[in-house]
Amino acid sequence: MRSFFTESWLTRSFLWLILAVPLLLAATGERVVAAAPWIAPILLLRFARQQPAGRGYALVAMATTGVLAVTWADMVPFDGTAYYAFVAVQGLLFALPYLADRLFAVRLPGLAASLVFPAAAVTVEYAASFGPFGTWGSVAYTQESLALLQLTSITGIWGITFLINWTASVGNAVWEEGLTSPSIRWTTGVWGGLLAATLLLGGTRLALMSPDQTVPVATVMGRHDTSSFWDLRREAKSRKAVRDSARAVQRDYLGRARQAAEAGARLVTWAETAVPVPREDTTAFLDRARTLAASHEVYLAMAVNEFPRAEAEARLQNKVVWIGPSGTVHTEGLKTHLVPGEPGQAGTGTLPTVSTPAGMWSSAICFDLDFPSLIRQAGQNGVDLLVAPSNDWAAVAERHAHMARVRAIENGTALLRPASKGHTLATGPLGRTRARVNHFTTEEYVQMAHLPTDGPSTLYAALGDVFAWGCGLGLLFLIGGAYVRLKTSAQAETARAGAA
Template structure:
C-alpha cells in the first residue's frame, strides 16, 4: 500500500508534467528556445522519478512522441510522403524517452555524483548511437544552444559536451530538489557541476578573445531565382530533351555571368548553391569549357554546385557535386555529395573530401546534408582545411536550424565555412563560429554576397581525438549500470544468507 506521502508526491508530480509540456514544445525541434532546453528536462525528469517506472516512462514517451511530431513538422520537406514524416517524428520521440527510462532504472540504486551522471551519460550515448542512422545528428539537444562562448566546447568534445551539460543540469537540479543542499554529497556534486559550467564559459570566452586575426580573403556567393527545384519543375514539363537542354543552358549562362561580376568585384573564390546549375551529360564539356575560360580570364577560383544528369536511355545516376576550377582554367577536383537525404535520388560519393591547395590556404567542399554528420566533416580538421565550402539547398521550415548546425561543424573543426544556400540562409562564418555574412533567401533581394573570412583555420582537440567524449559516456554508462546491478545484488545476498542461518 502507498503511504499518504507517496500518494501526495505522485499526484503533485503531474504539476511538474504540466510545466514540462509547454517547455518541451519549445525545447526540441526546429524552433527551439535555448532556455527551454535547460528547463524542460528538469521537470520531466522530476515527473518520471516520482512515478512508478513503467507508468512514468509510458506517459513521458507519449508526451515526447506527440511533441516530436509537432516540433519536427516540415523537417523532411518533400522527400518523405505522408505518413512517413509522422513515423519519423514518433521514432524520435521514443528514442528521446530512453535516457529517462535508464535514469529511472539506475539512478536510485546509486548515490552521490554517480547517481547524477546516469541521465547525462545516457542522453549522450543515445544521441551518439542515433547519429549513425540516416538522419545524422538532427535530433541533438546541443543544437538548441546559441551562446557562442558555450559552443566553443564543441572544439573539444563535439556536440556531445553540450548535450551532457544540459542533461547533467537536470540531474543535479533533481538531486538538490530531492535532498536539499545540506547534504555534503549534494554540495560537492552541485559544486562540481557549477565549476564545470563556469570552466566551459571561461574556456569559450578566452578562445573568442584570442580571435584577433585580420588576415582575410574575399569570397563571394551568388544565389538567384534558379535552384534545383525550379529546374526540375521545368524538366518535368518540357516536351523534349532538347527543350531541357535549352533550359539548362539558360541557367548555366545566368550563373556564369553573375560569377564574372563577383570576380570583378574582387572575389578570390566564387561559389553558388547545391545543384543550382543543371548540366545534361551531353553538355558537360561545353559547360566546363565556358567555366574554365571565365576562371582563367578573371583569375578566380570557382566552386560550382552542379546537378549532372544523364541521358534518359542510360542507367547512369544523377550526380550532385561540387566542381572546382582554379584560376589557371584547370578543373582541380570535384566532390560528390556523400550523404543523400532519405528519398533523394542520385549516386552517393565515397566519403572522401576533395582537397584544393591554394596560395590562400587549403580548401575543401561538402554538399548540404553532409554537414549533419560530424564524423564525415572531421576529415576537414584532420586535413588542416582552412576553408570549407558547402553548397546547400534548404526549405523554409529548416532554414534556421540547418544553418546553425553547419556553423557548429565549423567550430568543431576550426575551419571557416562558406555556405551558399538556395531556399535558406547563405552563411559565411569564421573558424570560431562568428558570422561574417548572412543572407536570407526569403527576405533579401540581394543575390551577391561578399564576405571576408580568415585565411587560416585553427587546430581543435575534437579534430585530433574525435568522438572520445561520446565513447567515454557510453563506457561510463556501462560502469554505472554494473555498479547499480552490484548494489542491487548485495541486499539479495544478505537476505538469502539471513534465511539460511535463521
C-alpha cells in the same frame, strides 16, 4: 479504478509532466527558447523518478512523441504514416535516458547517480547519429552561445548534450535532497565548476583568437528559378528544350560569378541544385567556366547537378567542381549522404581538397554537414575554408545553417555556405558570422565576405568522438555499479532475515 486514479494520475508528480510539455514545445522545432532544453528535463526527471519504471518511460515517450509530432511537422521531408512512425521512434529514443535514470541512478550515490542521465543521453544521441538522419534532433543544436559552443572544438556536440542533461540531473538531485547532503553539495560544486570553466574558457578563446589575414569570397544567386527548370525537365517532350533551359541558367550563374570576380572575390560559389548540366553538355559548360576562372584569376567551387538522359542507366550527380585561377579543373566531390528518397549517385565519403595560396580549401554538400564524422576530415586535413552548397526549405533554414556553423567550430575551419531556399552563411572558424543572407527576404544576387585564411587546429579533429565513447563506457560502468550495489543490498537483506 478509484485507487489507480487517486494514487497515480492525481498525484503531484503528474503536475511535473504537465508543466514539462510547454517547455518541450519551446525546446524543439523551428524556433527554440535556449533555456527551455535546460529546464524541461528537470521536470521530466522529477516525474519519472516518482513513477514505476515502465509507466514512467511510456508516459515520457508519449509526451515527447506528441510534442515532436507538432513541432517537427514542417521540418521533416515526408508526411503521413511514415512521419508519425518517425516521430514515434524519436520519442521512444528520447525517453530512454529517463528509463536508465529511473532504473540505475536511484541505486547509486551522489556524483555517480547524477552522471547516469547525461551519459545515457549522449549514448542515445551518438547511436542515433549513425542512422539515416545523422545528428538531426540533437539538443546541442538548440544552443547559440558562442562561448558555450567552443566546447565542440574539444568534445564535438556531445559535450553540449552532456552539460544540458547533467544540469537536469543535478537540478533534480538538489530538488529531491536539498543542499544539506554533503554528497549533493559536492556534486553541485563539481557541476557548477565545470560549467563555469566551459563558459570562461570559451569566452577566453573568442577573445584571444582573431585572424591575421583574410581572403575575399563570394556567393552568387541567379535570377532564374531553378525549381522551374526541374519542372520543365519532367514535363518537356524535347531534350533540346531541357538543354536550352539549362544553358540559360548556366549563363546566368557564370555571369554573376564574373561580377563577383570583378568585385575582387578570390573564390566564388553558389547553392546546391542551382546549376543543372545535361551530361552531354558537361564539357562545354566546364570549358566556359575554365575560361572565366583563368581570365579573372579566381577559384570557382561550382555546385552542379549533372543529369543523364531519362533512359540512361547512369544516375544524377550532385557535386562540387573546383576550378583554379589557371583554368584547371582541380577536383570534384559528390554529395556523400543523400537525404532518404533523394535520387542520385552517392560519393565515396572522401572530402575533396584544394591547396591554394590562401590555405587548404574543401567542400561538402548540404546534408553531409549533419554527419560530424564525415566533416571531421576537414579538421584532420588542416582545411582552412569549407565550402558547403546547400538547399533547404523555410522550416529548417535557421536550424540547418546553425548546424553547419557548429561543424566549422568543431574542426577549426571557416565556413562558406551558399543556400537556396535557406540562409546563406559565412563564418569564421570560431563561429562568428561574417555575412548572412536570408534568401526568402532578400533579392541580393552577390554576397561578399572576408574569411580567415588560417584556421586553428582542434582537439575534436584529432580525437573524434572519444567523449561520446567515454560516455557509453561510463554508462556501462555505472550500470554495473548499480547492479553490484543492488546485489549487495539483497544479500544483506537475506542475511538480516536469516538472523531474525
